[in-house]
Amino acid sequence: MLELIKNTKIDFMGKRKIAFIFSGILSIIGIIAAIQIATGKANLGIDFAGGTSIQLKFEKPVVLHDVRKALEDGGVKDFDLQDLPTVNKVLIRVKKTEQKLGQTSDVVTGILSQKFSDNKYVVDSTTEIGPKVGGKLRADAAKAIGVAVLGILIYVAFRFQFNFGVGATIATFHDVLAVLGVFYVLGHEINLILVTALLTIAGYSLTDTVVVFDRIRENMKTMHKEPLERIMNVSINEVLSRTIITSVTVVLTSAALFFFGGEVIHDFSLAIIMGVVIGTYSSIFIANPIVLVLRKKKAFAKR
Amino acid sequence: MKKKILWRFILIGATVLLAAIFFLPNTPLFKNMPEWWKKDMPDKGITLGLDLQGGIHLVFEVEGDKAVEITTERIAQSLRDIISKKKLNAEITSKGLLITASSSSMEVRKAIEDSYPILMPVETGATITYKISDKEANRIKDSAADQALETIRNRIDQFGVAEPTIHRQGTNEIVVQLPGIKDPKRAIEIIGKTAQLEFKIVDDAAPVAAEMPATVAPGEEEAVLKQFAEKIPAGDEILFEKRVNRETGVVRKIPILLKKQAALTGDLLKEAKVNIDSSRTGYPYVSISFNDAGAKLFDEVTAANIKKRLAIVLDNTIYSAPEIKERISGGNAQISGSFSMDEAKDLTIVLKAGALPAPVKMLQNITVGPSLGTDSIEAGKMAGIIGTLLVVVFMIVYYRLSGVIADFALLLNIILLLGAMASLNATLTMPGIAGIILAIGMAVDSNVLMFERIRDELRAGKTPRVAVDSGYNKAFWTIFDSHVTTLITAAVLFQFGTGPIKGFAVTLSLGVAINLFTALVGTKTIFDLILSRRDVRKLSI
Numbered sequence: 001m002l003e004l005i006k007n008t009k010i011d012f013m014g015k016r017k018i019a020f021i022f023s024g025i026l027s028i029i030g031i032i033a034a035i036q037i038a039t040g041k042a043n044l045g046i047d048f049a050g051g052t053s054i055q056l057k058f059e060k061p062v063v064l065h066d067v068r069k070a071l072e073d074g075g076v077k078d079f080d081l082q083d084l085p086t087v088n089k090v091l092i093r094v095k096k097t098e099q100k101l102g103q104t105s106d107v108v109t110g111i112l113s114q115k116f117s118d119n120k121y122v123v124d125s126t127t128e129i130g131p132k133v134g135g136k137l138r139a140d141a142a143k144a145i146g147v148a149v150l151g152i153l154i155y156v157a158f159r160f161q162f163n164f165g166v167g168a169t170i171a172t173f174h175d176v177l178a179v180l181g182v183f184y185v186l187g188h189e190i191n192l193i194l195v196t197a198l199l200t201i202a203g204y205s206l207t208d209t210v211v212v213f214d215r216i217r218e219n220m221k222t223m224h225k226e227p228l229e230r231i232m233n234v235s236i237n238e239v240l241s242r243t244i245i246t247s248v249t250v251v252l253t254s255a256a257l258f259f260f261g262g263e264v265i266h267d268f269s270l271a272i273i274m275g276v277v278i279g280t281y282s283s284i285f286i287a288n289p290i291v292l293v294l295r296k297k298k299a300f301a302k303r
Numbered sequence: 304m305k306k307k308i309l310w311r312f313i314l315i316g317a318t319v320l321l322a323a324i325f326f327l328p329n330t331p332l333f334k335n336m337p338e339w340w341k342k343d344m345p346d347k348g349i350t351l352g353l354d355l356q357g358g359i360h361l362v363f364e365v366e367g368d369k370a371v372e373i374t375t376e377r378i379a380q381s382l383r384d385i386i387s388k389k390k391l392n393a394e395i396t397s398k399g400l401l402i403t404a405s406s407s408s409m410e411v412r413k414a415i416e417d418s419y420p421i422l423m424p425v426e427t428g429a430t431i432t433y434k435i436s437d438k439e440a441n442r443i444k445d446s447a448a449d450q451a452l453e454t455i456r457n458r459i460d461q462f463g464v465a466e467p468t469i470h471r472q473g474t475n476e477i478v479v480q481l482p483g484i485k486d487p488k489r490a491i492e493i494i495g496k497t498a499q500l501e502f503k504i505v506d507d508a509a510p511v512a513a514e515m516p517a518t519v520a521p522g523e524e525e526a527v528l529k530q531f532a533e534k535i536p537a538g539d540e541i542l543f544e545k546r547v548n549r550e551t552g553v554v555r556k557i558p559i560l561l562k563k564q565a566a567l568t569g570d571l572l573k574e575a576k577v578n579i580d581s582s583r584t585g586y587p588y589v590s591i592s593f594n595d596a597g598a599k600l601f602d603e604v605t606a607a608n609i610k611k612r613l614a615i616v617l618d619n620t621i622y623s624a625p626e627i628k629e630r631i632s633g634g635n636a637q638i639s640g641s642f643s644m645d646e647a648k649d650l651t652i653v654l655k656a657g658a659l660p661a662p663v664k665m666l667q668n669i670t671v672g673p674s675l676g677t678d679s680i681e682a683g684k685m686a687g688i689i690g691t692l693l694v695v696v697f698m699i700v701y702y703r704l705s706g707v708i709a710d711f712a713l714l715l716n717i718i719l720l721l722g723a724m725a726s727l728n729a730t731l732t733m734p735g736i737a738g739i740i741l742a743i744g745m746a747v748d749s750n751v752l753m754f755e756r757i758r759d760e761l762r763a764g765k766t767p768r769v770a771v772d773s774g775y776n777k778a779f780w781t782i783f784d785s786h787v788t789t790l791i792t793a794a795v796l797f798q799f800g801t802g803p804i805k806g807f808a809v810t811l812s813l814g815v816a817i818n819l820f821t822a823l824v825g826t827k828t829i830f831d832l833i834l835s836r837r838d839v840r841k842l843s844i
Contacts, residue, residue, distance in 0.1 A: 101665040124675040128668040144799040151791040196734040196807050200741045207785040214781040242755040246748045249694050256690030262682025
């Protein structure tokens with residue numbers, strides 16, 4: 001038998017204070033990010049903010065500075081550029097404009113065809129989203145996440161105990177917020193692809209938490225005289241090798257996506273890798289301690 | 304025992320076969336299948352989403368208020384006729400959504416309300432103002448959206464796009480998806496054009512017509528309209544003719560004063576086609592012919608207005624305003640303007656398909672070039688293969704023979720998932736691939752959960768067969784719980800999510816459901832087969 005982890009006896013629960021502080025900071029950053037997104041101040045992708053994004057593929061390498069200058073001279077305002085030099089691609093994003101949909105991309109491509117007449121390009125993709133749609137997509141995404149979380153809370157509360165439902169839900173929220181916060185701090189774009197990644201993370205984190213809870217439930221039957229804290233520690237240690245192996249396999253696939261999956265899913269896979277790490281951490285250090293804290297309060301009240 | 308295993312193998316084999324049949328249309332093999340197969344067996348398979356295939360995804364909003372406005376104006380026009388026929392003393396004016404009669408006497412009110420019960424009075428005094436009732440307005444908006452959908456469908460059919468998807472969304476939105484289209488800009492033009500064709504008489508006799516500048520530069524139209532707003536006679540309006548100098552490409556706009564009311568409209572058209580003016584310029588023009596009613600009206604209008612100019616107006620832009628030299632019977636006319644061959648062709652498409660009942664506004668336009676789509680698929684495939692290989696190798700290294708079994712389950716999972724998607728003719732998008740990855744991750748996880756349990760049991764000194772059975776039983780509820788919670792999430796996302804999120808939810812929920820089968824039936828069957836030999840003392844796990 002090849003084993004990475006054997007008979008560990010780590011006191012996970014004892015480290016909950018440090019974990020709470022660490023996660024508290026992560027969550028606060030995440031909440032700030034969520035507020036900034038809701039008020040439209042973050043680096044929102046145009047699917048949420050409205051605007052135009054154009055991706056061009058040039059025949060020969062281009063200097064980003066030249067593109068910027070050409071657009072500025074042409075009177076295009078409030079845009080950012082990003083390039084993928086290895087494939088001669090340039091991504092142009094023009095934030096909310098007063099113009100009618102369709103005009104911005106015409107203006108931009110018009111200017112560039114004129115200025116780069118010796119370096120032909122093809123339009124890889126254009127995305128134009130009216131401001132109304134952006135708001136609707138944002139609201140829909142928020143609603144979907146909200147209802148999904150509620151459904152999970154109910155199921156876990158029904159299958160385990162209410163406290164466990166709360167623990168699982170908070171841990172899941174924590175992971176989503178943490179990754180959102182990191183993306184916000186790094187200044188990466190917040191778009192629908194990231195939302196999909198966050199949902200994937202939520203799904204993964206939840207599975208992880210349920211696996212640990214399941215073992216706790218099982219051990220509660222045989223160890224019913226022991227304090228919950230010890231049952232939790234034993235259970236987490238028991239499932240630790242599964243936790244690590246699953247995380248490793250998911251990271252392996254995500255890393256393959258990150259390195260070979262192409263630009264479209266680059267940010268997606270980055271988010272998943274972060275999410276797996278945070279999800280594994282939270283199912284151990286957040287979900288369980290929260291149940292423990294909730295239990296202790298109740299026990300205290302009874303006395 | 305052995306018989307039970309055989310049945311389970313048959314079940315697995317049957318599902319794999321079924322999946323293969325459904326997925327076949329997505330493979331090159333389908334072309335080589337016999338005719339009867341192509342005819343009677345599933346032939347759709349999985350459709351690639353626009354993000355993977357290239358194409359455009361458009362969302363238009365039908366401006367329903369405009370449709371109501373147009374109806375209001377039409378009613379006002381008809382009321383004018385009614386009032387004058389009854390010889391009543393009232394003037395009918397319409398502005399936006401409101402119709403005002405200059406007298407609120409009983410006779411006038413009765414005449415109006417009897418002919419149009421859908422009008423509701425909103426203000427009564429010396430004059431009376433009406434608007435169309437809310438219920439009727441909603442009906443008009445709804446039917447405008449329906450008509451717009453139908454018209455857009457006709458236009459796209461004539462433009463010629465393979466497998467377009469056109470449907471209504473919400474109350475007033477129309478979603479158009481055109482996969483694999485090469486000239487997205489032209490398609491957008493064709494769909495979005497209102498194509499309201501009108502023939503209007505030019506009012507050169509009014510004194511203000513002589514005061515207007517001969518031409519202005521584009522962008523100065525507003526200023527001209529402002530300058531002359533007060534001087535325009537009642538019932539007249541200023542529109543602009545766009546003229547492009549063919550050599551220099553310079554665009555000029557010519558203001559023309561014309562009668563607001565159209566003498567003739569495009570709904571009386573019978574045919575429109577592109578011709579080349581070979582005798583003189585060599586440029587394309589569009590020749591149109593009216594139906595019988597239109598031809599008769601055209602005959603009357605031209606007879607009554609000889610020596611005047613007749614402006615041909617499309618969506619409030621004048622294409623040309625030739626002088627009527629003589630009465631024109633037969634109902635043929637031509638629209639010449641400075642267009643290219645493609646523009647002329649597109650114009651015939653929109654004229655033939657008819658005008659939109661109201662203008663449409665583009666809310667969303669996602670265009671993916673075919674090359675990006677191909678790049679994404681290639682990259683996705685590559686990453687998928689590398690990722691899967693890494694997992695496959697890892698499982699074998701870590702779990703040995705049992706790892707091979709897990710890999711078999713993984714393969715089974717992928718085959719069944721593709722088959723299930725093909726059977727539903729689902730659309731595979733980038734977020735959909737994300738869903739598949741998560742599902743595959745869960746499939747691996749299920750196996751890891753079981754194997755770790757089995758190892759626990761073996762460590763406790765149990766025989767392989769007992770260890771496998773009790774390991775499975777113990778892992779069952781964990782796997783069940785984690786899958787159900789994921790299914791809940793997926794179901795909610797499917798219900799509430801839009802576009803990309805929905806694609807994610809579909810593959811994830813299918814993947815999770817299939818995984819329950821492969822993990823709990825697939826792997827177990829193989830273990831049972833191995834353990835059915837009598838003297839298994841050691842399990843490679």
